[in-house]
Amino acid sequence: MPLLDTYAPPTGRHDELLDVDGKIRLQWRPLLARMESLGVDGLNARAQLVADSILADGISYNVHAEGQEARRPWELDPLPLVIAPDEWQQLSSAVAQRAAVLNALLADLYGPQHMLAEGLLPPALAFGQPGYKWPCRGIAPPGGIFLNTYAVDVARGPNGRWWAIADHTQSPAGAGYSLQNRIILAKTFPDAFRQLQVRPLSDYFRTLLDSFARLAPAEGDPPLIVLLTPGLGDDAYFEHAFLARYLGYPLVEGRDLTVRDNTVYLKTLRGLRRIHGILRRLEDDLCDPLELRTDSAVGVPGLLAAVRAGRVLVSNALGSGVLESGALFGFLPGIAERLTGTALAMPSVASWWCGEAAALDHVIEHLDELIIKPAFSDMSLPAVFGHDLKGAEREAMIARLRAQPHAYVGQEWIRMSQAPTWGANGLQARTVGLRLFAVATPDGFAVMPGALGRVAASPTQEVLSMPRGGTSKDVWVRAGTPVRRASLLKRRLGVIDLVCGGSDVPSRVGDNLFWMGRYTERSEATARLLRATLGRLSSGEDDDDSCLPDLLAACHQMDILPHEPAADASADEREKDVLAAVCDPMQPGSLANMARQLNYSAGQVRERMSSDNWHALNRMSRLFDQPLRSVGQALAAVDRAMLDSISLAGFALDDMTRDEGWRFLILGRRIERLYRLAALIQIVLSFTDDARDRSLEWLLEASNAIVTYRARYRRTPEVLPVVHLLVFDDTNPHAVVFQINELDSELDRVARDLGHHRTDALDAMRAALHQFDLTRFEAENSSAACHALAEQLAKIADDTSALSENLHERYFTHTAPDARTH
Structure with a gap:
């Protein structure tokens, strides 16, 4: 195939596209045939379509470097990674087993601690790291499930075997980006997507919804589950917002929630609404400033007490970050045997925790063959390839290892597999790794039939990092049988599910x-x-x-x-x-x-x-x-x-939808238009006579009323008709009186729906304008009338600003004198 002319994968690595004989692997052939039919120009057009879709949808991630924040567009390779059905069956089974082992380990660490007592895990690895949360000891989560969701980074070695590189157990990120990647590529290659019978991702998210609804302590009520985000500055805020919308969960920040009597409530425009479940995107430390990290500004004070009382489901269980330490890898095989009676189907990459003397000696002796990583997830230390260290740098690293051995892990350097990517130079081979996702069910863990693929930025780069220029990949898992397209919607709604308007x-x-x-x-x-x-x-x-x-x-x-x-x-x-x-x-x-x-x-x-x-x-x-x-x-x-x-x-x-949120959006528009109309007209009326007269035409333009004026009067703008049109005409949507009337109607609805007293500020504005005598503009010199009306409009502008502040205090900060308390 001509497309393969530029594809030259290096030797000594597994290639995802070509087998050892240089032939295209079976699962890739339909996709390659489709690519060949498109040609270079067609593939470039598809790549541009992907980039345009990302830009149009605002798909992004935040990068924090040197004290600055930058939002970057998401990067997606237009070519998916294709996995055969039989290989996926083995891989997904291994991930489900690993998730079950880690869930059982968490139950033991925060419960009877048999693994520590039997010597299968050094106590220093649990109690000697910040990831173990002592306040969480003895808490039993709903259903005994600590890991409601789980993610693992995997890579394929030169022999074709998959290895676990990192576990994500606190708040696994990336499933939303995987779904967004799928949405884009399914539209980019619709024919190939159907022909390859790619398994859909929706079943995974349906399972997640069902699992959370089943486990949330709703006590017979419809469970209200929220997605808790640190806020707009988080690296993956786009994913948080996208997932919340897709799952139908309210997206909330810590300041949106409050705890009363060990119960979590959402502060809504109507008052407090009980929360039954929280899908968190906060690290353990940040979730509760009362019992965990006191300087957290994004957590919920008292959350852990509500969890301890069994009043709320938090996913994943607080304290689950203890398992994100790479130092555990060397001990997992024995733990798996003890907890499940079976060996790990997918082993972790070979690791040595330097906190053990023999392991430290091994790491120093084989430094050139290893990657040195921080032992614990809260340590902001970069991974270092031992073979890159020479001379003084090498000696400095050895000195650090000896000084703080417990803080480091040596991991075997896996020559990760390479996959085809499409770029300016055609088809190129790049290092690739996968992040796979699983969700707990009554029958074990269900694995999402797809993954977030991550691709290195250059042929020589080994670190898979988006901030370092890496790219994502969609992962297409082929089905052995025709695919049934599923919807995320419930199969059947009951009366309890009916909703009218938005009360949350x-x-x-x-x-x-x-x-x-x-x-x-x-x-x-x-x-x-x-x-x-x-x-x-x-x-x-x-x-x-x-x-x-x-x-x-x-x-x-x-x-x-x-x-x-x-x-x-x-x-x-x-x-x-x-x-x-x-x-x-x-x-x-x-x-x-x-x-x-x-x-x-x-x-x-x-x-x-x-x-x-x-x-x-x-x-x-x-x-x-x-x-x-x-x-x-x-x-x-x-x-x-x-x-x-x-x-x-x-x-x-x-x-x-005309819910309460929409009403406040419209209120914002009405208040802003009233303020700016009153302020701008007041400015023009306060000009000198000559300046006022020559400004009337641009005032009509700026107020979007020039066409109406010309249609009505067919003459050069004059003060009286302009003032009537822009101030007193209650049929003109760009007139002051019209805005007052509309704003009054909206405020009346809000006050009635939310149970607050309505303000009388608008009545005073309307009365003042109603009493103004327009015949004063018929005088030979209308300056006095202009200045009098300008004073009225200046007061309306000031009162409108005061009204905005009053709304803010009453509904958003709840500091108005008659704001309801709970």
Whole structure:
């Protein structure tokens, strides 16, 4: 095959694609045939489709380095790794057995401790590491299951045998990324996906849902299970949000939960709602600042007491991180024999814990053949290849081993297998490893028929790390029989399952939806005002009758420009200031800054956003990735941002369920529009007579009312009809009175639904405008009327800001005087 011309796997390693005779392995042949029919151009197009899908869906992971945080797009190789049915049967059985052994070991370590008493495990490996949590001793989790979920990193050696490289027992990550990879590649190669009869992943997630619902101590009520995340800054926050949405679990942070009388509650807009289960994405230490790590700001105070009382299921059991130590590998064979009566079907990579004298001597003697790793998962030490150490570096490592032997493990260096990847140079061989996932069931552990494949960044790289440029792979497990496509939905719903509206909206979620609404409206309003400004800049208006200075003054007073350009500022200086107001993300009030704030608020409620929402958000944020160097480029970016803001408004109105979260998003939009309308009109009415008259047209443009005005009056803008249209017209959705009426209706619904007193601030605004005499604008000089109305609008803007603060205290921080307490 021509595609194989560039494929040259190195000798001495197992190759996933070619057998020892250089022939394509049987399970790969249909996929390779499909690739060959596409050709190089077709495969490049598919690779671009994968990249575009990742970008459009905002699939990312966070990288923390040198005190900085960066969100990077997820990397996915367009070629899957294909595994034959018989090989998968052996591999999955071995993973299920290993999970069962580790679950039994946890039960022993936090229970009778026979393994320690019988000498099968050194006490120092349990009690001498931070992973063992003494407060968890004696706690029996629901069903006796410590590992509700489990993941293991495996690699294939030169002889074709699979080896366990690392166990993940606290909060195994990666299953969500595996599912996202599958969704993308199934669309990229739909024909090959069907032809190869790839096993679906949905059964694994259905099993997870059933397992949690069965084990959660719901006491006859519908179990409410949440996914607990550290927050937006976590490496895998995208996965947390994606999984929460896919599983139907509320995504919560520690501050969303509270413990009362050994019971965990979710703080919602309606009050407290009992939580029956928690799928955590926090490390053991961080879960409870009362009994575990006192400086944790992301945990739930009192959580361990609720677990101890049997009032909540926490997955995985607190303290399960003790098994993530590579130092245990050398002792697992004996433990497995003792606990299950059978040998490990998939052995761990050969390991020597340097805490034993004989093991330390072996590691030092065979340093060139080993990888030196930290013994415990909480140690931030990189893995070191012994053969890379020369001279003084080698001696320094030996000195560290002798000084702190208990802190290090020597592991055999496995020459991991290589698999084909597709890139700019065609088909290339890269080192590959797999992360497999299992979930506990009444009949043992069920293994997800797929995996998160991880691929090295270069032919010579051995460490599989996304931050170091690595790539992920989807893993296709072929079925021996036709595949039955399953749904994640329950087969049959009962009356107990019926839901109307959303009663589990956390206060934090309501807060972020509220600000998402405000930032969306603020972005659109800022874009309209900047478009009017850029239009005047591009036309070269700079005479005495130009409204450009008035526009720039308004931009400054609306906090879009940090300062008002000097009267004698050159055209270049003005252009520079306006371009910065468009594209400088570090300048407060700029359109780029608004896009960043909007993206942040939306990211906090990622699980509630549809794909279309995210496409619009990502398009908007990417508009300002590169600096804009001309007025024309800025105008194009402003137009695009305005359209994306309008799209977001459309999604909110047409696509989102009218639950409590939606109401606060709409409240945010209404409050922001009312504030900005009142503030901008007040600014223009406060201008001198000449400046006011020449500003009326751009005011109509910025308020999105120019078309309505022209259709009604067919004449040059005048103060009276403009004021009536933008302030008093209750049929104009961009008028102040219209916003007051709509906001009043929304607040009335919220107060009625959530049981709070409604505010009378809007009644006062409406009454003040109703009493204003519009005939005052018929006078020969209407300056007095303009200034009087400007004062009224300034007060409305101030009262609107106060209303926003009142909502925040009442519903989000619960500090208002009449906020309910529990």
